[in-house]
Amino acid sequence: MALISVSNVSLGYDAGIIAKDINLEINNGDYLCIVGENGSGKSTFIKTLLGFQRPLSGKVIFGEGLRKNEIGYLPQQTSVQKDFPASVWEIVLSGCQARAGLRPFYNSDEKKMARENMKRMNVEEFAGRCYRQLSGGQQQRVLLARALCASRSLLILDEPVSGLDPKATADMYEAIKKLNDEGVTIIMISHDVNAAVRFATHILHMRSNPVFLTKEEYKNSDLGKCYLAVEP
Amino acid sequence: MTGSIATYFEYPFVRYAIIVGMLIALCSSLFGVTLVLKRFSFIGDGLSHVAFGALAVASVINLTNQMILVLPITVGCAILMLRAGQNTRIRGDAMVAMVSVGALAFGYLIMNLFSTSTNLSGDVCTTLFGSTSILTLTSEDVLLSAILSVAVVAVFIIFYNKIFAVTFDEGFAKATGTNAGGYNLLIAVVISVVIVVAMNLVGSLLISALVVFPALSAMRICRSFKGVTVFSAVLSVSCAFAGMITSIVAGTPVGATIVMVDIAAFLVCFVTGLAARR
Ligand SMILES: Nc1ncnc2c1ncn2[C@@H]1O[C@H](COP(=O)(O)OP(=O)(O)OP(=O)(O)O)[C@@H](O)[C@H]1O
Ligand SMILES: [Mg+2]
Numbered sequence: 001m002a003l004i005s006v007s008n009v010s011l012g013y014d015a016g017i018i019a020k021d022i023n024l025e026i027n028n029g030d031y032l033c034i035v036g037e038n039g040s041g042k043s044t045f046i047k048t049l050l051g052f053q054r055p056l057s058g059k060v061i062f063g064e065g066l067r068k069n070e071i072g073y074l075p076q077q078t079s080v081q082k083d084f085p086a087s088v089w090e091i092v093l094s095g096c097q098a099r100a101g102l103r104p105f106y107n108s109d110e111k112k113m114a115r116e117n118m119k120r121m122n123v124e125e126f127a128g129r130c131y132r133q134l135s136g137g138q139q140q141r142v143l144l145a146r147a148l149c150a151s152r153s154l155l156i157l158d159e160p161v162s163g164l165d166p167k168a169t170a171d172m173y174e175a176i177k178k179l180n181d182e183g184v185t186i187i188m189i190s191h192d193v194n195a196a197v198r199f200a201t202h203i204l205h206m207r208s209n210p211v212f213l214t215k216e217e218y219k220n221s222d223l224g225k226c227y228l229a230v231e232p
Numbered sequence: 233m234t235g236s237i238a239t240y241f242e243y244p245f246v247r248y249a250i251i252v253g254m255l256i257a258l259c260s261s262l263f264g265v266t267l268v269l270k271r272f273s274f275i276g277d278g279l280s281h282v283a284f285g286a287l288a289v290a291s292v293i294n295l296t297n298q299m300i301l302v303l304p305i306t307v308g309c310a311i312l313m314l315r316a317g318q319n320t321r322i323r324g325d326a327m328v329a330m331v332s333v334g335a336l337a338f339g340y341l342i343m344n345l346f347s348t349s350t351n352l353s354g355d356v357c358t359t360l361f362g363s364t365s366i367l368t369l370t371s372e373d374v375l376l377s378a379i380l381s382v383a384v385v386a387v388f389i390i391f392y393n394k395i396f397a398v399t400f401d402e403g404f405a406k407a408t409g410t411n412a413g414g415y416n417l418l419i420a421v422v423i424s425v426v427i428v429v430a431m432n433l434v435g436s437l438l439i440s441a442l443v444v445f446p447a448l449s450a451m452r453i454c455r456s457f458k459g460v461t462v463f464s465a466v467l468s469v470s471c472a473f474a475g476m477i478t479s480i481v482a483g484t485p486v487g488a489t490i491v492m493v494d495i496a497a498f499l500v501c502f503v504t505g506l507a508a509r510r
Pocket of ligand 1: 013
């Protein structure tokens with residue numbers, strides 16, 4: 001059974017439908033890239049997957065072996081985080097929150113896991129530093145390490161490379177690719193269509209009638225050709 | 233001067249009052265960090281006005297234990313304001329302003345109309361700015377404040393990691409299965425308890441200072457959430473202690489004195505923070 005299956009989902013807010021008839025299946029180990037213009041509903045789709053809002057119609061079904069608290073999420077940054085006095089260590093550790101359940105404090109397994117994920121994302125040297133004093137790229141890596149604490153099986157990333165320089169962007173894509181190779185299922189929003197076709201296994205092109213294709217199909221489709229041609 | 237302080241400490245009720253004052257300062261500072269960071273400081277302010285209105289009603293209908301009325305009303309309004317604040321920022325703001333000013337006006341009005349007290353303006357002043365001296369606290373006040381303060385501190389410690397997760401990034405907390413709405417509610421309820429308790433010490437107009445200043449001061453100096461929490465707790469308790477001693481010795485109103493000490497501490501932290509950043 002698929003990890004997540006989305007059938008006939010329409011997205012939108014009170015004002016009306018943004019995208020309709022989304023049908024797709026995400027299987028273990030997939031790398032789904034969501035592309036599309038600003039305001040086409042990419043973040044809305046992710047919020048629907050996460051259950052923050054209900055689809056206007058249709059169904060999102062989670063397969064067995066994926067509980068609600070096994071999703072790692074990297075949000076498009078919120079303003080609250082910007083001046084929050086928190087150390088990198090505290091933030092990464094807070095990814096274990098769901099794992100800890102009602103237990104008030106983190107146990108040594110969770111602390112070990114936080115340390116490992118910091119190493120994986122190359123941020124262990126910042127452990128004691130204040131989050132708001134890090135650069136944008138370093139901040140993103142910290143948040144990715146936190147997401148990894150929340151889940152080993154599924155990561156949902158909303159524009160993980162926005163605001164990063166080319167080098168940091170490439171590093172970030174590499175890191176995500178490496179996680180995918182290790183078996184982590186990835187759902188990622190990106191404006192970089194070229195990177196999307198390079199790394200992803202599937203593409204969801206968001207527009208009023210979204211298109212879900214495998215990477216090869218997308219490359220050969222008119223839509224894909226058109227978008228890929230625009231990029232340098 | 234030290235001699236006169238020592239004389240004061242010989243009375244048990246002075247010692248109790250000071251202990252309660254420090255407990256109140258402790259628990260109001262703990263949640264201050266969360267309120268400031270969640271941009272909820274205005275809710276604290278609004279709630280204190282609601283508590284004033286509720287207190288006015290309680291005193292007019294001659295309740296012997298006013299907390300029975302004041303606490304549920306304040307908690308109810310806290311939940312209401314939190315809900316409004318979550319929808320859209322502007323409507324939430326307007327809502328808080330409406331409720332708080334409304335409660336203030338209503339409270340003053342019914343006190344004027346129905347109060348049997350001979351010293352009306354004195355009563356109003358006490359509710360707004362706190363007792364002129366903490367020594368007028370009754371022993372029930374002291375006991376109840378102590379129990380509630382301990383409960384607030386306990387809740388904070390037990391839910392410390394949850395509160396951090398929900399304050400830092402609500403979206404992530406929700407996505408990973410943390411009941412963010414539930415914890416927001418818990419925070420709102422505890423805040424209203426803090427406000428009702430602190431009203432005894434500093435009065436309803438000055439509570440926000442007690443909640444917000446230690447947190448803002450600590451945020452100038454510390455870099456981690458734990459650091460900010462611990463620092464603001466220690467700072468708040470020390471300021472309250474210094475303020476209460478000063479007010480006893482100099483005969484100044486206790487609430488206003490504590491707030492002045494808090495402001496002074498904030499200025500020191502502000503300058504230190506600037507210097508450290510150089
Ligand atoms: N809370 C909301 N209430 C009503 N409409 C909303 C809300 N959030 C987003 N929208 C609208 O829904 C549409 C899709 O928004 P969404 O955030 O999903 O876009 P996006 O594809 O993520 O864009 P971007 O690339 O800029 O992040 C937009 O037209 C936006 O104005
Ligand atoms: Mg978006």
